[in-house]
Amino acid sequence: MAQVRDQWTTRAGFILAAVGSAIGLGNIWRYPYVAYENGGGAFLIPYFFALLTAGIPILLLEYVLGHRSRGSSPISYRRLSQKWEWLGWWQALLAFVISTYYMIILAWALSYTWFSFGTQWGEDTESFFFGQYLGSNQAEGFWDIGGLQWSVVIPVVLLWAFVYFVMRRQAHRGIERMARIMMPILIGMMVVFTIRGITLEGATAGLNALLTPDFSALTDPNVWVAAYGQVFFSLSVGFATMITYASYLKKDEDLANSGLIAAFANSGFEFMAAIGIFGALGFLATQSGTEVEHVVGQTIGLAFVIFPRIISELPWLNSLFGVLFFGSLVFAGLTSVVSLVEPSVSAIRDKLGVARTTAVNWICGLAALVSLLYATNGGLIYLDVVDHYLNSYGLLIGAILMAVATAWTTRKIRDLQAHINQVSDIHIGNWWVLCVSVITPLVLIVMTGLNIVDEWKVPYGGYEISGLLVIGWGSLIITVIAAVIFQRLAWKTDDALTSHEKEGA
Secondary structure, three states, rough: OOOOOOOOOHHHHHHHHHHHHHHHHHHHHHHHHHHOOOOOOOOHHHHHHHHHHHHHHHHHHHHHHHHOOOOOOOHHHHHHOOHHHHHHHHHHHHHHHHHHHHHHHHHHHHHHHHHHHOOOOOOOOOHHHHHHHHHHHHOOOOOOOEOOOHHHHHHHHHHHHHHHHHHHHHHHHOOHHHHHHHHHHHHHHHHHHHHHHHHHOOOHHHHHHOOOOOOOHOOOHHHHHHHHHHHHOOOOOOOOOOHHHHOOOOOOHHHHHHHHHHHHHHHHHHHHHHHHHHHHHHHHHHHHHOOHOOOOHHHHHHHHHHHHHHHHHOOHHHHHHHHHHHHHHHHHHHHHHHHHHHHHHHHHHHHHOHHHHHHHHHHHHHHHHHHHHHEEEEHHHHHHHHHHHHHHHHHHHHHHHHHHHHHOOOOOOOHHHHHHHHHHHOOOOHHHHHHHHHHHHHHHHHHHHHHHHHHHHHHHHHOHHHHHHHHHHHHHHHHHHHHEEEEEEOOHHHHHHHHHHHOOO
């Protein structure tokens, strides 16, 4: 049974989809804090060094794997060697699991977009978020799941319904059209947000805190590790997303230019977001009569506790400012969620030969059910643990294995380099081979080792060991087992098997 593979309408559509995948929640709330904590303005030096030696090389590697194989991530790795097909499944499954809790955060953002009208969170934003909205104060211990949080379930259902109707259409009609509409709106919203942020009273204090360089930080190895971590996570590499997206490109599409545009667009967006956010943090510090360092937070606290405080303090149009901020989180998150779901959909279609609608029904239906676990009173704890283990171990180990597979065991790295240069105006040289073969895997091994050492000393988050083993390591083990099972299933699509046999892998 042969299938007609999806294909992007234009390269611009692919780039918008790729940028939409890369630009997510981490760009808006993670980068500003990481930069502030690791040398301020001086952080740009290790950041761009990491971008050039790890971010762009791995991004191009995923592009060429998908483009060369014209298939999903399992097919892409299978054509390197049959032994590596499981890695393609594992990365796709990691993306699937991430989408299940990522949607919960989008549900919070969607709710807070509504709460922005009239600043409905009141004066105590922390109690409102963790208590009144999430009801986390009702959970008593790690294993106290509690009941469903209907204030979260309803927006989750709405968001999954939206993603479902986007995903069930072919990639160029669903994902590409969504990216063409949402990405310009998202960028426009962030521009307005940033302009408003830097024109607030006290914004200078926030910008000074962010941009003042501390060059002494460059001698700290942890700063360089933080830079590699930020670049790696913000580019959406290691999820099999870019492998899948690149497989929808035309055979003669330019890969190098597309990769450079996507990488620098992602970096420019998160830098712009950081300026707007720290301008707003400077305003809050001025209003509170304190230093910026006392109001800086990261991840959930920054978005759903600190920013509502900032919005409430604004002298005019605070509701509009809130809608812009939380609306940008929703838009950025939606373009990322579809990119997390697509690798599994593409892999299932290729392996089992089912229609796109059938694959989307299975994947979105199962993902929505799993999401309900995180919409319980104990869901915030489970979300934190699963996110930590998948990002700190799953994605890093997967990327290490990707470098090992291409450069060391199958020794196809030179063939992949030749393919990129054959279709690209800008030719990549031996620096790319060196980065993929040596620099990137070594850095990722160091990062993984540091994570293990830290958790050997102190269990992550102070959570119960049983919880970390079952929910944290358990989520990784289950995805590996599932990946091996999928590899052992017979291929139902003749075109996948025939193409593979022609490659002689």
